[in-house]
Amino acid sequence: MSSIHEDLVKSLNSKQEAYVNMELPDPTNGEYLLGVFHIVPGGKFNVLQAAAEVAAESSTGTNFKVNTETPFSRTMNALVYQLDLERELVWIAYPWRLFDRGGNVQNILTYIVGNILGMKEVAALKLLDVWFPPSMLEQYDGPSFTVDDMRAYLNVYDRPILGTIVKPKMGLTSAEYAEVCYDFWVGGGDFVKNDEPQANQDFCPYDKMVLHVKEAMDKAVKETGQKKVHSFNVSAADFDTMIERCEMIVNAGFEPGSYAFLIDGITAGWMAVQTLRRRYPNVFIHFHRAAHGAFTRPENPLGFSVLVLSKFARLAGASGIHTGTAGVGKMKGTPKEDVVAAHEIQYMSAEGHFFRQSWSKIPETDKDAIAIVNEDIAHHVVLEDDSWRGMKKCCPIVSGGLNPVRLKPFIDVMGNVDFITTMGSGVHAHPEGTQAGAKALVQACEAYLKGVEIEEYAKDHEELAQAIDFFTKAAKDAM
Ligand SMILES: O=C(COP(=O)(O)O)[C@H](O)[C@H](O)COP(=O)(O)O
Ligand SMILES: [Mg+2]
Missing domain, CATH: 3.20.20.110 (Ribulose bisphosphate carboxylase, large subunit, C-terminal domain)
Incomplete structure (x- = not known):
């Protein structure tokens, strides 16, 4: 971590600290939905403090640390894990177990572009890109008739x-x-x-x-x-x-x-x-x-x-x-x-503004398998084992x-x-x-x-x- 980042981390209060992990080992391990926001703090907070407030409000938290938290509830905290001070960008990881089961897209949006867009702590807050892990994609419908x-x-x-x-x-x-x-x-x-x-x-x-x-x-x-x-x-x-x-x-x-x-x-x-x-x-x-x-x-x-x-x-x-x-x-x-x-x-996979998204479970390095899945999915070949291989x-x-x-x-x-x-x-x-x-x-x-x-x-x-x-x-x- 750079010394500027270290100073920013030191400035966090005890509530905010619980929503920041600048050393999150592997944000793409399948447990998190990732988001990149353009952020400009609006109130008294610096950028990391404001980002921590955003992570809190869009996952488990509110303006104060509450005494009803449990060790488990804390594992559901969204985490700020990366900052780009020059471009005013912040990366946040949301444990996707937070979200309503049953493939509810409305529920995800209620968190990640919900209350936070009205918060005093931000003058600018725009979700520029999101990344879904394949394990999460499998839980959502995706298109049927293409x-x-x-x-x-x-x-x-x-x-x-x-x-x-x-x-x-x-x-x-x-x-x-x-x-x-x-x-x-x-x-x-x-x-x-x-x-x-x-x-x-x-x-x-x-x-x-x-x-x-x-x-x-x-x-x-x-x-x-x-x-x-x-x-x-x-x-x-x-x-x-x-x-x-x-x-x-x-x-x-x-x-x-x-x-x-x-x-x-x-x-x-x-x-x-x-x-x-x-x-x-x-x-x-x-x-x-x-x-x-x-x-x-x-x-x-x-x-x-x-x-x-x-x-x-x-x-x-x-x-x-x-x-x-x-x-x-x-x-x-x-x-x-x-x-x-x-x-x-x-x-089936494409470069976004910040993330490369694969819509399939098959690793992108397996180019032959990806090609087959693209074909299968495009032409609706019913898979023998009926297993999910990608989103149409x-x-x-x-x-x-x-x-x-x-x-x-x-x-x-x-x-x-x-x-x-x-x-x-x-x-x-x-x-x-x-x-x-x-x-x-x-x-x-x-x-x-x-x-x-x-x-x-x-x-x-x-x-x-x-x-x-x-x-x-x-x-x-x-x-
Ligand atoms: O009626 C029209 C266009 O009419 P016209 O062809 O006469 O301009 C559509 O509602 C818009 O394209 C929607 O915009 P978008 O596709 O950007 O959402
Ligand atoms: Mg129209």
Whole structure:
């Protein structure tokens, strides 16, 4: 330990001391969930004292040492085990036996990004990265129905799944809504999502919307000979209404695989996400993250990162979660943040901001075994002994101000095509309407796959040419 660190340790009071161990022998021994926070003390405490207060409040403790502690309760203390004074970072190890058994993600968040975000002792506190030991991962659901299942249903491989969000966001009747879906599907698109506020509005009753979408899908499938998917927002006021919405969809005669359930995971809550994952293991669970900016925006000193949110979504069993456009679209986001998060949920192991996470039990050094597990898990091979070997992937859903012109730039930063993209304005603002917007998107994707510049491809693809004209001009005007 450096002398500065030694002085900081000496400054701790007797309560704080119990939440610091700068010589923790092996934080990755499987007993701890690890977290790295950016921290700036807010009150009278120095950084280590403030970090110890954070570790206390987010595990067993409170503002004073209490006389009801037991030797066992002390073994459940979270421990500050590393500091980076220059970068204002602190590493905390949480014994994961603290957490509710039964794979409850909500409970973990109540500890590690709970009360502590409101503490006076901190002026800045942001959870930048987390690490789950494989022994802990095994206790959580993880995704069941994955994007690979959706790809098999759609018969779409080796390219992004091309989707839209119906716009206007709100105000269409159920029949008008379904007509927009139809137009997108016959234009060649794969996937349509309700915009996340779409629910049971008086001018667009939920039951009618579902039935009209079913008709529109049947018609589009018949005409195009291609399968289609619709993601329905099932977020609701209470459990019963959410399930009622799911059952309405299940019973509307849709083919299994042709519908997804969208849940606004932050406003509706983690319990809603996990309920859907457990009740409907054969449905794609689409985690929309409205309000995440309150926690994740880099300029906000309090909260957690997109990476942390995305890792918890995989743990909770979302089949896909929005991970952002890495600055290519309209929402705030950078490659460093969004692409790292996307890769973390796609792969069996990936580099986060501070930790390398493996989502499998097999040591990463065993490269052959990892490759087999990746295959097995991707393709749902039922393991003979039914044992847990890894957590299935969660699909990045990429949305927010994208349009056909921005597809390739996004793929270039993303580095792969294993994602779903949903373009709202990027499709419906096309001067010739939704069908043309869908065609332009398909053409932009074809150009990418053929390695041809879109401007070149547009020479004999009219809809793409119109999209390039329109969106390039719109981007210039916006400057
Ligand atoms: O409705 C939209 C985008 O519409 P449009 O395509 O017209 O911009 C989505 O709700 C946002 O993308 C969510 O943001 P994020 O994906 O970053 O969570
Ligand atoms: Mg939206």
